[in-house]
Amino acid sequence: MSDESSNEAPRTVRLDRELVRALAHPMRNRILGLLRVYGPQTATTLAGRLGVNTGATSYHLRQLAEAGLVIEDDSRGNARDRWWKAAHQGTEFDKAELLDQEPELALGFLHGVGQSYAENIFSFIDAVQTMPADWRDASVLSDYFFHLRADQLDAMMQEVLAVLEKYKTADLTAPLPEGAEQVTVQLQAFPRETR
Template sequence: MAKQERRVINRVRPDLDQLKAMAHPVRLTMLGKLRVDGPATASSLAALLGLNSGATSYHLRQLADAGLVVEDTDRGNKRERWWKAAHESTVTEPSRADDVEERAVLGAYHGVVAHQAAAQIEQAAAEFPELPKEWADLVGASDYNVYLTPEQVRRVKDAVHAVLGEVAESARDAESAPADAAPIVFQFHTFPRPGTLTHRDEEGQ
């Protein structure tokens, strides 16, 4: 039996301009829809998000200018353009402590991500009573409050991402997943307990 080739996920490590483009709730939602649901037109995205076509086209242009979405030339015609995500996922690099603008933009981006993650959790909780038992039994909501060094935090993050990355590469879409699989979301957030490290070190000021 031939060994199955391991598929490498196309990730983007965003630069400052890309972070600015994604640090907007509408654009981040659009990008997420294109990544998860596949290519779409501006009009279909407008209907999905409850926007007018002008606003949708504007946000798509901002994402395209940042290299985050590209035109899907295999679809559509001269009257209607299709768009697709240029990457499957985003990996943020550590910010430079002395770059005030970068830290601010990265903070804004994380704020939008956190808001959308919370909204998705709330929606999932609302749907929980209607889930089949075999799936409801797997729903989890846990948090851990521990005292760790920066290096220990980094080791935990790397280990979790390694496990989830392996799963994602083996079953990223419906075509590559088993017949009884369902689309599942794992959310992994790491942060110092709010209110405990709100100061900037002297080097980063």
Template sequence: MPSSITPDIAGLRALSHPVRLRMLTLLRGEGPATATTLAARLDLNTGATSYHLRQLAQHGFIEEDSERGNARDRWWRAAHESTRTDFREKGVVDSDVEAYLTTVAMLYADRMRAAVSEMAFLPEEWRPVGTLSDWEVRLTPTQAEQLVQRLAKVIESADDSDADGAAPFVVNLNAFPRPGQRWSS
């Protein structure tokens, strides 16, 4: 599976629907599934689920898993491990990009709230692992871009482990100019 996809504007528009983004997250994290399985997991009807799966497939985010199922039982899998956005290629942050980013932020917040609510129930060795930290540093746009690139490389260089006790570990990289500040011309 290729490691990442950088969608065009039409792809971002397709992903700006929260149900599609949740489906893609499930397919990436939990593996291949059918429309029926995803419908039950997301509390949707199978018709709506099938529609959203077709939209994701049309834009290259998922693909049919031909090694599973049959003509009646169609399985889907993620086509990439991650989605990256590169605003330089998009030109400006227009309403389509903003809609996508708003959906991403909402789902990240939901996932983070769920992780916090489950912390007390984690196995003992997993309780001290992770962080919800933030740093604020003064940087030029060039320095900020270089920092984000270095952090992304560190995250992408992490090797998946098959060792006993290994479990899925989510890393979100959120980096942005502090909201609400006044910009000088």
């Protein structure tokens, strides 16, 4: 069944300059990520996860809703609690196009993305000591260095993305299969500054 016939939002939204503007604040990027991973939440539950006050999360949720990145979950809540959910499961964007159109905005957005990635890594490091041995052994925190041309790096990344696509979960908020955990795979590939 196609997205249109099921009345569901597309799984991925392509970011344009207006959507990047809405996500340029790191808190909004984090809120959207939490809604995608953990499913619908209230401003209060998000505030608890983020360690901020409810007023801040409410404000940022309204900004995300205005941009169409989050929507109210009408199936939950009551007159007192508004539940929010991500309108899309993922985002994609053309870095070159955004950097040409709005360089400062694009760099701010990319810095926020990088900050989120760094926070994910530090959370893993903080938890690794108490993880079950099989999860500790299966986890990877590593980097590799190559001498490549841009076209070779692009080809490598296409191959890696094809492998990741095989394991992609349709709905991150669905109940976990027995023995499964939510797993994040962060991927960065870029030329290093040479000296």
